Amino acid sequence: MRNLLDDYALISPLRYRNIWLKLSVVAFGLIIGVSSVSPVTPLFIALSMGFATVFFGKTPPKFYLALLLAPLGFAIAGSIVILFFFGSGSEVFSFEVFGYRLTANAGGLEMAVLVISRTLGGMSCMFFLALSTPMIELFSVLKRSRIPDSVIELSMLIYRYIFLFLDVAICIKYAQTVRLGYTGLRRSLYSIAMLASTLFIRSYEQGEKLYIAMNSRCYDGKLTLLDTKRPIRVSEAVLTSVYAIITIALFVR
Secondary structure, X not given: OOOOHHHHHHHXXXXXXXXXXXXXXXXXXXXXXXXXXOOHHHHHHHHHHHHHHHHHOOOOHHHHHHHHHHHHHHHHHHHHHHHXXXXXXXXXXXXXXXXXXXXXXXXXXXXXXXXXXXXXXXXXXXXXXXXXXOHHHHHHHHHHOOOOHHHHHHHHHHHHHHHHHHHHHHHHHHHHHHOOOOOOHHHHHHHHHHHXXXXXXXXXXXXXXXXXXXXXXXXXXXXXXXXXOOOOOHHHHHHHHHHHHHHHHHXXX
């Protein structure tokens, strides 16, 4: 519970930068990175976004690298399949597994590297946004984008109670563990069933309490969202323009 993305976003210096500029940078990086046919451009985007997140956003490098490991693992697993079963061209290397010969060719290697680079570029953009912008500010952007209020409010409540119920589930899990509730398969299954049933009851109780609390505060069907205006600085505009020019130059070369 100490390593939530929103916790780092709340203390990030990038939080106080113009949110529309950050969204534009992220959208630009995603579109260019996914559209690139060369791994150079997505890798440049990944390095740029990673540098901005760690250097300007003050995100711990160890935590940032740990975040990248999960999507990178999925990308590598998929790239292994692409490497040996897709593409064409000259043979790069081959070996036998249980009497079956696996061969990697040049086309498959290029596709595998491109998939990994695109994954890194896209996830770096998303982590840049997640680690520099709290969710409450993203909800205010959705509200200004004319998204229906009911959708935004449901999203806010769901997002809020995900972490509340996660905290409850962790507390219950710890209590069961110290009482040797997971020492065997039978006890583990019983403990998991008790955890799920208790969490369901707690969820229902919290929903009732929330309903009463909102009604007692004269809830009229709309939640007020504060929108802070932050102008774009000259240095930010120049740095973003340089980044965009270099990225486009790599993309079209």
